[in-house]
Amino acid sequence: MTMAMTDTETNKGFIDVRDMGVTFGANDNKVVAVENVSLNVQPGEFVSLIGPSGCGKSTLLSIVAGFVKPTLGEALLDGKAITKPGSDRGVVFQQYSLFPWLSVRKNVEFGLKMAGVEQSKRNTTARALLDLAGLLSFENHYPDQLSGGMKQRIGIVRALATSPQVLLMDEPFGALDTQTRVVMQEILTNIWQQFRISVLFITHDIEESIFLSDRIYVMTARPGRIKAEIKVPLPRPRRAEMTDTPEFMNLVQELKGLIREESLAAMAPEIKDRGLSGFGMKVGPKGVGEIF
Template identity: 55%
Template sequence: MGEKKLVIENVTKRFATPKGDAVVALENISAYVEKSEFVTIVGTSGCGKSTLLKIVAGLERPTSGRVLLDGRETRDPGADRGMVFQSYTLYPWLTVRENIAFGLRLKKVSKGEIDDIVRYYLDKVGLTGFDTYFPKALSGGMKQRVAIARAMANNPEILLLDEPFGALDAQTRALMQELLLQLMEETRMTVLFVTHDIDEAIFLGDVVYVMTARPGRIKEEIKVDVPHPRSPDIKMTPMFLDLKKKVVKLIREETIKAVQQSLPKGD
């Protein structure tokens, strides 16, 4: 087996609601991502999967437990864990080129090198020629492609994606999944990807973690034994459909549980 790039160790996150009630968002989560592996986490909305990703990114602190990257504990956010959000987070005052160069400039990379890196990733995400555009002129799918390029240009140890295609229409989303998969097959980058879309989780993931409803726990770890490069056609194979059936069943149980939890208690 490959080396463990990222290890999530017994992470628990509790917080208090404004009313003062204690909420357990995540309970004793343990998971890992091997080097060059694409791991997806799938769960119902509100299960704490985004919180988990933010803890990995260092944007939030766990109540207990820890996150290890290459064996070292991480606490604060850093350029070694690049992140793509569901919301559009391109900087509107920067052009596409300047957005992609944002992290590189902070690192004081030389201008010539920045130009090369930007050109490389623009080409990779199919946006050559758009370098001087401002984000307001781009479609949602294009914005997310730039956001992926911006995160990758920084050459992080691991790429964290929080439902990056959640706001896109179904057709664009399918194309974006293929693009991302192809990119990762080429660059062999390590990825942790959070989604509520079961198809997406299986199609992209080498491993799929299924999460429970709140409090979020890992319900099941499923290996997706489909070799790379994967074509979108695999979504129609019996093996894919079997996996999907299994995950759908797991998620369904959790969704029902989540709905029951949200109903008012008592009589």
């Protein structure tokens, strides 16, 4: 099976979330996590979802992945309702999710094995993907022998091994240090450049979302709603130097402004009313947006 991604196939991977509402618990313990959210990811588009912690962005991703059922509304992939997890949607998690008992190569092969692909074919695909991730020399290592950044790179290529139509990423670099994270963003944008599949990327890092995305949805504090939708007009392929351009800086400022209010609301309503100065805190020129 040659899985050459022709132009017709590139049109697959359309995520459509309509009037989504998610409520956890019942009666007194009822928590509205997500309210009236509609968003979409066009085939081959890189879309980020950004918002303060606890705004329900991970919940939205869980729904698209098929782990959680929405209370209201629906999530569609290429017009079909999403009901359960499947290999048509690759998922990269925030926590390291490699199987510790499998070698690096066997981890990458896992999805193909589940699909019943024969051993020699699995091996070939896995080795090619590991080469792409720059980790071929580690194919026989166990995940516990690798650093966090290496584990996440393997997590990404493992999710790509089954040739999914979309890639769902839940703060995949959240646990990494800043330097590693910047390198990982470049690697991801390069890998994406080659595969050109739809990506829904969850993050709370403003620069990260701008650097990677074609489009960014900004969410409000709980209950999560879509506050704004921002297009990123930066050219591709993206390069690390672009983060110093005025266009990039302007986008950062715009997003910081949008998110500042929401992060204040997410922390505590009292802070929002009185302002941080009321608590004797010093707020820098960039405001609380710094915490993102």
